[in-house]
Amino acid sequence: MSYSNKVLDHYENPRNVGSFEKTDTKVGTGMVGAPACGDVMKLQIKVNQEGVIEDARFKTYGCGSAIASSSLLTEWVKGKTLDQAREIKNTEIAEELELPPVKVHCSVLAEDAIKAAIEDYQSKNGDASDDTQQSA
Amino acid sequence: MSEVKRPIYLDYSATTPVDQRVADVMCSHLVMDGNFGNAASRSHAYGWEADEAIKQARKNVAGLVNADPREIVWTSGATESDNLAIKGVAHFYKKKGKHIVTCKTEHKAVLDSCRQLEREGYEITYLDPEDNGLIDLAKLEQALRDDTVLVSIMHVNNEIGVIQDIAAIGELTRARGILFHVDAAQSAGKIPIDLQQLKVDLMSFSAHKVYGPKGIGALYVRRKPRARIEAQMHGGGHERGMRSGTLATHQIVGMGEAFRIAKEEMATENDRILSLRNRLWNGFKEMEEVYLNGDLEQRVAGNLNVSFNYVEGESLIMAIKDLAVSSGSACTSASLEPSYVLRALGRNDELAHSSIRFSIGRYTTEQDIDETIRLLKTQVEKLRELSPLWDMYKEGIDLSTVQWAAH
Secondary structure, three states: OOOOHHHHHHHHOOOOEOOOOOOOOOEEEEEEEEHHHOEEEEEEEEEOOOOEEEEEEEEEEOOHHHHHHHHHHHHHHOOOEHHHHHOOOHHHHHHHHOOOHHHHHHHHHHHHHHHHHHHHHHHHHOOHHHOOOOOO | OOOOOOOEEOEOOOOOOOOHHHHHHHHOOOOOOOOOOOOOOOOOHHHHHHHHHHHHHHHHHHHHOOOOHHHEEEEOOHHHHHHHHHHHHHHHOOOOOOEEEEEOOOOHHHHHHHHHHHHOOOEEEEEOOOOOOOOOHHHHHHHOOOOEEEEEOOOEOOOOOEEOOHHHHHHHHHHOOOEEEEEOOOOOOOOOOOOOOOOOOEEEEEOOOOOOOOOOEEEEEOOOOOOOOOOOOOOOOOHHHOOOOOOOHHHHHHHHHHHHHHHHHHHHHHHHHHHHHHHHHHHHHOOOOEEEOOOOOOEOOOEEEEEEOOOOHHHHHHHOOOEEOEEOOOOOOOOOOOOHHHHHOOOOHHHHHOEEEEEOOOOOOHHHHHHHHHHHHHHHHHHHHOOHHHHHHHOOOOHHHOOOEOO
């Protein structure tokens, strides 16, 4: 399996590795995937009062592409509103990292992870009503 | 060769480099000045000389396993030998019965040959191994029927290195008049094989797992009591009609020399390799959440298959790119299925996805092993820092109780 330099860079120097306190109301946590499939991704966002993601963290069990997809995603979501973050498509991640076809599922998982994190944040804060119309 | 340092080679179960002594013999059987003739040419010295060289190679291969040279059939490798043995027996004895017994952890060459026979209307029983990779003989015995014509069980497993008790299986099959085929690709030259003692009827060999060239192998076909097979390759009637095709003199003498060397050096080489393997395992054992796959005692010296829990195999392989090893995680393929061998042992998904096979051989050094231990310790720790499963484990969460959103 030959990876693009971008995957290798994220794999060797993953950005924003770590965790936030799950119970913090400003934090949304998304955990997707399954050990059976060989990848599990945990993505966390910290949202400020303006509804902007001010920080993000990830931990991923999976192949190099899965690690790179989640690392890239944490970079992308920072500074975005929840609505903007929800618009991120797996195809954009796959394209940026030049993922081979067999690895596209890693980018799908990353998209699922950010959606799950946003949902978690909103259900915690009870303000999902504003966004439900736009959610996918 | 480039200046870049090549990875440490610990994938001897995948293939071995050709021993220099083997390469020298092969080179002398290629060019005009060498022994290049067609062994089937009866009318001139070129043919006679090639025939002579092949006779010697046949003796060497038979010699390693205490067989008669007339019981050796040259093939293109163990895959072809497995195909020829299984389909050959099934087709020849189809009037006697159409049932075959094998095991879920066999090599794909055996399993896929059996699948093909299923499509042709044969019935196959695929035995489950025990958790340590070994077959329960009582279960095997229960699977035997009146219409069973063949049992095919490998000697040493290619992934986990466990050694099956082929002597005991042979007793069961011979007593019932059932033929017994053994895939010995991973065991020939690694553990003693005595076909005068073993009640094995057919045995597959490969040259390239024993420091010989790729593209050549052999099938042992017993003469007394006689095992019969239907040819799969038709043509000039070479190899007593069992496998047609001009004999590849240079490949055959290469295999012969490789097996000759193996017979001479196996005992001392095994001691050395076993001590390296123990050194490697002792290094890994100090780490947390490390599991050995397959039985430690009933195991070939050169194999160590280890799961580093909570670290995915493919990412680990990326992290240890200074090592040439293989992973039981098949995330590289579209299927995303982990190793079917480890799954058959009842290993859970995380452990199956987290396995690495280290296989040690003739050119492995102590420094290689020490460097391997150092690398694994550093990189496993690094990847566990990245792993949400490791966090959950540390928090005391039982992963088997988690509801995963499978994708």
